[in-house]
Amino acid sequence: MIRVLANITTVLLPLTFVIAPLWAQQAATESVAPAAVAKSIPPFLSESEFNRLSSLNPADPNGYLELGEELLDSPDSPERVALTRELLVRALEYGRIGSEHRRVAASAAIALASMSKQEGDRLWLRSVAAILEPSSADLAPSRRAREQESQVAAARASLFLTQLRAGAGIEARDSLAAKGVRQILEAHERELSASGTISVQDLEIESRKWPCTDCAGTGIIAPPKGQRGPAKICPVCDGQPGLKLRVPDFGAQLRLQRRLTSSFSESWGSVIATQGASPARDPDPANVAPAFAIDVRLTVWRDGNWTTPTPEAPSKP
Ligand SMILES: [Zn+2]
Structure with missing residues (x-):
């Protein structure tokens, strides 16, 4: 998603650079022309959204966040989705610098994550x-509870695979x-083997074969008693x-297990490595805007x- 966005933005950015100076010239002459402004409302924005967008300033990163989150609720056109990202990345960028705005920046990062x-x-x-706000997960307690629940289930899903390979069928079925657990495994069914050929149902059937009937x-x-x-x-x-x-299937399962059990505390480098992507991205807030090419x-x-x-016209003393 980030890569797609980067491509779009790479196309758009040069345009922005070309247009900005033109606009700057126009603004100098048309600064008092509300009719002209009203005409330029893009079709994907309501008038009130447009007005808020036009009044944003980086000293108030929360303005970018609030508008971005509202647009996120109705992402009904590619333009709105792109604008939402641009707003959230800016909220993060302008918020990460001042300690009083770090929660805004963290919220923006979480909203961006939800879009990804x-x-x-x-x-x-x-x-x-x-990193921005260690307790940022507190922002939405219900969401945090759900996440914790799903982390427990993901860890148990990973354990299931280990138990199955160890022949601990009873434990695996538990x-x-x-x-x-089943939902998580089904969501990752493609990753249960190297080429997606093993289903959750296959594993469930396998689990019933264990423990081994002969050797427990x-x-x-062992030789019979007394012999x-x-x-x-x-x-x-x-x-x-x-x-x-x-x-190869064993390797695929190990990679899946690594992902299932990874959490914030695990270094990003090892997570990205398991997905075959490169280079590893450092979760430094300063890296977000470049990653989105904004x-x-x-x-x-x-x-x-x-x-x-x-620049505002210097006020006369
Ligand atoms: Zn056996």
Whole structure:
């Protein structure tokens, strides 16, 4: 998503640079022309949204956040979605600098995370939020409770895979039955194997085969009571109880487990590495605007474009 946005913005930014100076010239002559301003309301904005957008200034990052969050509620055109991002990135950027606005910046990071379709981007932006405001998850207690619940379920889903590979069928079935676990595994079904060929149902069937009926999960058959002799490798499970996987599938499951159990405290580098993306992104709030390819030096919206504010005419003493 970020990459797509970057492409769009790369196209738009040069235009902005070209238009801004033109606008600056116009503004000098047309600063008292409300009729002309009214005409320039873009079709994807209401008049009140347009007026608020036009009055934003970087000293009040909360204005960008509030408008961005409102647009986020009705993202019914690509232009509104793009504008929402531009507002939230600016709220984050202008808010991250002053300590009194860091909560605004953290909220903007969380809102950006909610817009992101890539799990990696969501994690990254939530890490940014946690750095800006360690208690930012408190902003929405119900959301936080849901997240904690889903983190518990994700950890249990990871445990399920480990139990299954260890041949601990009873424990694995308990894990699969725990709240939220099946939904998480189904959501990640494509990642249960290297090429998406293993389903949750396959794993459930597999779980019923364990523990091994012959060796009770030990992998060896001891000689009958009272008899001497060497223990034998269990002929049913070949001495290796549990789900057998090809190496690529095993690798896929380990990567999935790493993602399922990762949290804010895990370094971003290791998370991104498991997803095969590069380079690793540091959850430094200063990196957000560049990642979205948004030029935050253009602080104000005038006549359909982000631009720099015109210096006010020096007041006469
Ligand atoms: Zn066995």
